[in-house]
Amino acid sequence: MSEPSPEPTPEWTTHGLGPHPRPWPDDPRLDPELLEHGDTRNVLDRYRYWSMAAIVADLDERRHPFHVAIENWQHDMNIGSIVRSANAFLAAEVHIVGRRRWNKRGAMVTDRYQHVRHHESVDDLIAFARAHDLPIVAVDNVPGSVPVDAAPLPHACILLFGQEGPGLSEAALAAADQVIEIRQYGSTRSINASAAAAVVMHEWVRVHAAGAEHPESHGA
Known part of the structure; x- marks a missing residue:
């Protein structure tokens, strides 16, 4: 009898972060969906779990002219x-x-x-x-x-x-x-x-x- 196929490796184990452990941080910049399901986006570590709008707002404060x-x-x-x-x-x-x-x-x-x-x-x-x-x-x-x-x-x-x-x-x-x-x-x-x-x-x-x-x- 053949061995069962292994479970697929979650993407966040090799790229990004998985679901955030509870209790979640009290930070309005954070996206509840990302906290719940993990963040595999190609963003800097400081932006993990941030909403897209929060990231853009932060970048806007530092953009070059x-x-x-x-x-x-x-x-x-x-x-x-x-x-x-x-x-x-x-x-x-x-x-x-x-x-x-x-x-x-x-x-x-x-x-x-x-x-x-x-x-x-x-x-x-x-x-x-x-x-x-x-x-x-x-x-x-x-x-x-x-x-x-x-x-x-x-x-x-x-x-x-x-x-x-x-x-x-x-x-x-x-x-x-x-x-x-x-x-x-x-x-x-x-x-x-x-x-x-x-x-x-x-x-x-x-x-x-x-x-x-x-x-x-x-x-x-």
Whole structure:
């Protein structure tokens, strides 16, 4: 007689936390459903059992003043990954320029915690930038662009990225207050759009937030 199949291992034993033992903490930030059933989300330990609204509110108190904008004329598959990086580097907002719909798979649900705004056109993005006194920093390796590490990024700004392949549109480049590029040394003309976005966002963090403490430095 064969042995019975073992019970499946609960997901929380390998990722996240299981149901919270009672009595539950008296904290309005905590979600009763998560306390009851466990929290397997991809969030920092300090946010375990917090509701999504509580996490967003906490992030809003610490967001950096740089914004990220991406042109979306051809349903670029990189947009989701860029949103994920924007969440990791705590961008103020992500702006989708062009088509409203975008592939969210690469975001790995981080768009739930990251403010995302849509603009029908580059002109709409420009209007937003001017209304909020945000210089537009275009990222593309075109003639006249300056290496990002040789031209410190503005503190409050919009980092504008194009699509994989064609790069930024002429209208976007014309609207830019500054055009930067990433130094490259190999044979390829350009690097992946989501990788480029992560490099530039990290450069902003290196320049403007290098001394900022990670929220879990002391297990807060």
